[in-house]
Amino acid sequence: MARLDDARFAIQEGIAQWFARQGHPELADLADVDVPTETGHGDLTTSVCLRAAKPMRTAPQALAQPLAEFLRQSIPMLASVEAAGPGFLNFTLQTPWLAQVVNDIRVQGPQYGHNDAGQGQRVLIEFVSANPTGPLVIVSGRAAAVGDAMARIMNVSGYHADREFYVNNAGNQIGKLGHAIFLRIQELQGHIIEEWPEGVYPGEYVIEVARQYLKQHPAFVAEQPTPDTLWMLGQYGAEVLRSEQEQVLKTFGVTFEHWTFEKDLRDQQAPEHIVQRLEDLGVVQEAEGAKWFMSTRFGDDKDRVLVKSDGTYTYFVPDAAYHAQKFERGYDWVIDLLGPDHHGYIGRMRALVTALGYAPDHFDVMIIQLVRLVRDGELVRMSKRGGQFVALADLIEEVGVDAARFFFLERAPNTPMDFDLGLAELKSNDNPVFYIQYAAARIHSVLRQWRESVHAELIWEPALLSQPLERRLLFVLARYPDIVRRAALDRAPQYLPKYLTELAQAFHSFYRQHRILDEAPAVTMARVALCEATLSVLSLGLGLLGISVPEHM
């Protein structure tokens, strides 16, 4: 149990007791106890008097005074309880009690911040899932950073989260890729390609794939582009490109527990099965020569075609089969990270989940908005279609994994972002990643000198951490478990970068104001303990983001 929660529960308990004594036990539910948004309103605050005044037919202030008095006397870890403003109660924690958070952090070690928000539920997070027809682009990096961080955050929040990459290696685009490879091979074998057919990838990277194929199959001669040949080349290219994507993601610190291939699902006749299953449920009808899923019955805008009049499936069918399979695999939560162009897809997929009898509110879609690259205030153009684009691999090479991940995670996933290349490259105070890492490096440096020095081993004394800047740092450290839990429940990884910036700031202020090593031994001991705790939380938090913790900078 986290320290701040202990205080929160003690206060809620006290409030419940007091309301019970007033003959209103039901009002205890109104007791919110939160960290105030503004400093100067205590460590924790409640608006319960404002909420309870009406049902009790009295003024908030009339409740605040006696309740404050009661809580002051009944809750030991409180230093003060103040009635303030229109009827808020502001609580200040006893500093030595708060200082014990340093021990909590030491004792819990890597478990600090773990919480049970997920109650053991299994979660499948599907993300990136880029078509295997080219290198990963920038927005895939954003999805990778967000999906991976969400998995890490949920895994310390009582969920069992798995990461999954879905490979669309069975659709038309594979044929087009095959065609592009075929044409490139022809080029390499001396043909001149007059013009590129519509829809065939002209990207330069295809030349490399073609070259590689020829190296492995020197006898191949590109003459007739038969469907079989194009399909075979497409499969070959898809696997080469998918494998390159996997490597780039690995460099980026992102690995997947599962890779699911559309082709495997097709081979297992999953599309046939899902159509059959929907037919058995009586939610399919034929019209205009096609088979339709009556998704409007389940809240969708319009019904969706499953089987076209030419007898082939729409892309929705394999996707539907895939999502059904996710739930069948025993996941309690299915989370998809999708691009903004897919939001129309949410309604039909949720309708499907509902039709199949799974819990639609356990199907979450996080929309990952577009990323625009900016340098010196100007847009850096990227366009996959034109064959020129900025690849994720280039971005990583240019700004490094840590800066890239931090910038992607800093903002709410579902708002469009400008990625400032100039700022990310900067190894200076303006770069927020270095600001946080610098705090860790400073602590490492201090602790190194501490270990190398001659000193007595004392038990550190919490009462010695009483300076305002020490207290501020203690309080930020105590908030960490809350931040992690909220990030997990709200699916909001951006809470962590913000928190870590605050933590680094609290540390830098403290460090600038106070000496650590050349104080009286007992003071040094307490501050060393505080530094260790800070380093520990910085490391845990950066770890959840997949960002390194340097010992030197």
Added chain:
RNA sequence: GUCCCCGUAGCUCAGUGGAUAGAGCGCGGGACUUCUAAUCCCGGCGUCGCAGGUUCGAAUCCUGCCGGGGACACCA
């Protein structure tokens, strides 16, 4: 036309129905013979797009409107 997301400080953005709406950047000033100055300290009057509504209380919830972006295929 229908639906979704977004409009908050010069810029980039936080903001969980609560108090005087906050950070970073930029700009100006100051601080190192001291454990890493990649740091710290000081400086913030903004129609929270507009108008209604709900509420003791709204940037936050509801309705309408304005502006920006996106989605609305028997394409994937």
